[in-house]
Amino acid sequence: MRHLLSTKDLSYDAALTVLDTADQMAAVGERSVKKLPALRGRTVVNLFFEDSTRTRISFETAAKRLSADVINFSAKGSSVSKGESLKDTAQTLAAMSADAVVIRHSASGSPQQLAESGWIDAPVVNAGDGTHEHPTQALLDAMTLRQHRARTEGRESTRGLDLEGMHVVIVGDVLHSRVARSDLWLFTTLGARVTFVAPPTLLPVGIADWPCRVVFSLDEALDPAPDAVMMLRVQRERMHAAFFPTAQEYAREWGLTPERVAALDDAGATTAIMHPGPMNRGLEISSAAADSPRSTVLDQVRNGVSVRMSVLYLLLSGDDLDPTSTPHPQER
């Protein structure tokens, strides 16, 4: 793994390695010394061309827990607002010898452009590009699902566990959601079944070719109860047209209302409630759902740091390796 650009091309083994490593990174967060020396003296650049608080803070925390130096670069108040191109920004960072670049951009494909153009010779991590992919979010969702599975099945360890046979319902703005796309590819690779629920106006063209079931009614998708239901944020900033009549109607038809949570409770289901954040309470998710014991929203935030530590560690170790030499055995 040289870059992390999408989950579509992430193999089953690579995904499990990231998750198993993330489990060990999580243990570090519970110690009194929450720092590992693995990336001492390395520089990670957070290149954020699009607003983000939690993802940027999560990547920053992850890099700092591994002892890397972090440079935060946001487009606002930088030379990008003066008209600098991605190429010039990348070459500037290369000249400052950045060891890894975490990039968020509103244009789909810009992380790939950065990785393949040769402008900078450093691993690139996609932190969300347009409506394309958000791979670390999918990995942290998979980590959360794996923990949920271990809890409900009474397993002691999540090491080597995949999502075989699990059923995940993803609800909401699939059209604009890079999280939904990354989740679909990763969960499918790990053996889970995915159902998308959305108003027909919020489904992308070509979804019939995706390995998923599509239904329009949330109640239909929740019966029988799935292992997890993920509510996507209604992305008002990307909605330049009327995709649904009113917010109230959306909340009633496709929101996780208190009644729907009560129905899950009555059915005795173990369904976890997930949300990638930030939540629009009262729109796609009710407070009753967000604050219920089923909610894994804060676990997802916590797992986000662990997964990003894992990704940075896996991308940045072994980079002095001579590619012509014999591969080192995985286990000594």
Add this chain to the structure above:
Amino acid sequence: MIDDTSAAGPSTGPAAARVILSAADIDRALTRIAHEILEANKGSSDLVLLGIPRRGYPLAQRIAAKIAATDSGFDAAASLGQLDVTMFRDDLRKNPARAPRPTRIPVQGIDGRTVVLVDDVLYSGRTVRAALDALVDVGRPRVVRLAVLVDRGHRELPIRADHVGKNLPTSSQEKVRVRLAETDPEPRPAENADCVVIETTVPGAGA
């Protein structure tokens, strides 16, 4: 785990293998180490055994069982742990990434106690250096000691073992491989269910 070459892994070229320690030899060596640890510590009070993954941990388990059999005051479960050193290695940039293994520290912690690090092969000493760094982040033991099954020499750091199963003078071209029933389940004759093997790469063949 000191020794990069003590691993199961694709060997390079045909190799002549000699069994140096059989299962019975290993068992006797561990029994002696268990007694040495008790003697050096003047009993089993405040003793913590930390195995270094992968093969150090099963060895630590066995030593703990032997100590518990000798000294009824020793609670093997509460005094045994595993210390992963992957993230503390000094060769992270030179080797492909490895998924770290769990670190499990006994609930009472290690502060003020006697910690015995257990590993399979002592070679350059770099794993032990990483382990000492890892320990600092977990707590402050009163004493740290080192027990290894095989000391094969070629140290690159000023580190020595307190308890050694067997001193094995080797050439750096040879590979010392430790196989344990717990970590290396591939079939072997029963008397070699656990064994230490020296492999000499035949010159001119393979890498």
